[in-house]
Amino acid sequence: MTKPLTAADIRAAKVEHAQKRDRDLADMLGISEAELVAAHTGARDGMTVTRIAHAPDTVMPLMTALGEVMSLTRNASCVHERVGTFEEYRSGAHAAMVLGKEIDTRIFPKHWAYGFAIENGTDTGIRRTLQFFDPAGDALQKIFLREGSNHEAWAPLVDRLRLPDQSTGIAVAPREAPEGAKINADKRDILLSEWQRMTDTHQFNRLTAKLGMNRLGAYRLAGAPLVRRVAPEAVAGFLEATSAARQKVILFVGNRGNIQIHWGTLDTVKPMGPWLNVLDPRFNLHLRGDHVAEVYVVDKPTKRGPAVSIEAFDAEGSLIFQCFGQRESDDDALATWHGILADLPDLREAAE
Incomplete structure (x- = not known):
């Protein structure tokens, strides 16, 4: 039986494969993307990761303060990236939504399980993102600050959403199998x-x-x-x-x-x-x-x-x-x- 990777093992792999995208590296290591991100919680290697609240009712009303951002949603086959400002948020136990001229989403809160605020040093400066994952550790939505975003709102927002638990490990659930076609x-x-x-x-x-x-x-x-x-x-x-x-x-x-x-x-x-x-x-x-x-x-x-x-x-x-x-x-x-x-x-x- 293969020994489970420690947070230190994951961080070392990230350094070794610095050019790989997180999703691809996680697949290579046999872990979820959320586990890869969680292993970097804290400040190390030019990167700061903070575990934050994930509930859409808590998070989404605060996104407007960031100004113009890039919002990314994906599945295994398609990536959808939209630039704009988060505007009106409408809560819903089963389905919530963000309504705006450019960022328009439908949110299903029961699938939101983990949240992270990430600051990553790059050749062009610090890249700031908020990332949210489902119970299996698969990405649901990522929000990237841009040059014209309100970077002054970042630190207060992260402080407000910061969780008491800042450990480097998370327990992910098995990924749900695709439903396939149901015919009657x-x-x-x-x-x-x-x-x-x-x-x-x-x-x-x-x-x-x-x-x-x-x-x-x-x-x-x-x-x-x-x-x-x-x-x-x-x-x-x-x-x-x-x-x-x-x-x-x-x-x-x-x-x-x-x-x-x-x-x-x-x-x-x-x-x-x-x-x-x-x-x-x-x-x-x-x-x-x-x-x-x-x-x-x-x-x-x-x-x-x-x-x-x-x-x-x-x-x-x-x-x-x-x-x-x-x-x-x-x-x-x-x-x-x-x-x-x-x-x-x-x-x-x-x-x-």
Whole structure:
């Protein structure tokens, strides 16, 4: 049996592999990213890590004081980075949210388990970040201060959130297995009937749960005309076409504890190896194209007309991203958006 790594072992590995990203180093060591960060609690090696409160109701109302920051949310296949200021926070036991012109998130508090404030010396100065993790030690949200942030608010904020326990070890829980597709074939007729009567996209999850299904299971079961499966490689073309058309979108990327939303265009699309990137001044997206296993164009009825999305899943059935067209006005029929999605090759066409 392999001896567990001590905090000193983890810190030594961090020094030895200083160029590795924390997530990659944690994977190499066989630990969670939160354990890697916790091992550095205190001030050492040009780095100061402070364990802080993690509850969104405690943390999120304080974020506005930091001014303009970069907020990062990711899953195993996609990274979503948005520059802006944290504005209105709305609490909720099951689901909370941050509402703002640029930083817009949906938060699921039960999954927030650890928080850290990190000051790291770099060649260009001190980098300050707040990082929050789930019980398994996987990152939920990271908030990076920028040059124009209110750095004077940092120390008082950290002091206010600082926990009495500043130990270097944490006990993480086993990572929850992906749910995969849940299908109840006997309920297909009910699914289609109630789906077509929807008036709001938020009704969809309640409908599938009631029928013993989930999002992916319902998509696989429903078929045309509500769902069209497209080729996984079509995602690259989708990004290029959306960029070329200057089509505004509403792009969701998330994990169990946090979903972050981008409103606006996707201007600068740059593939790099397996990564499909959007590199805009206030929004970056980094998507592993080779992780995309299933892609669907989905039509959900609403009071304002059809809400048509493109949604991508990985090989284990986890949602990677979801994207809708953004209406410019109440009477915007989103003809350009619908045309972009209609031009994507379906799975059968790509295979022929």
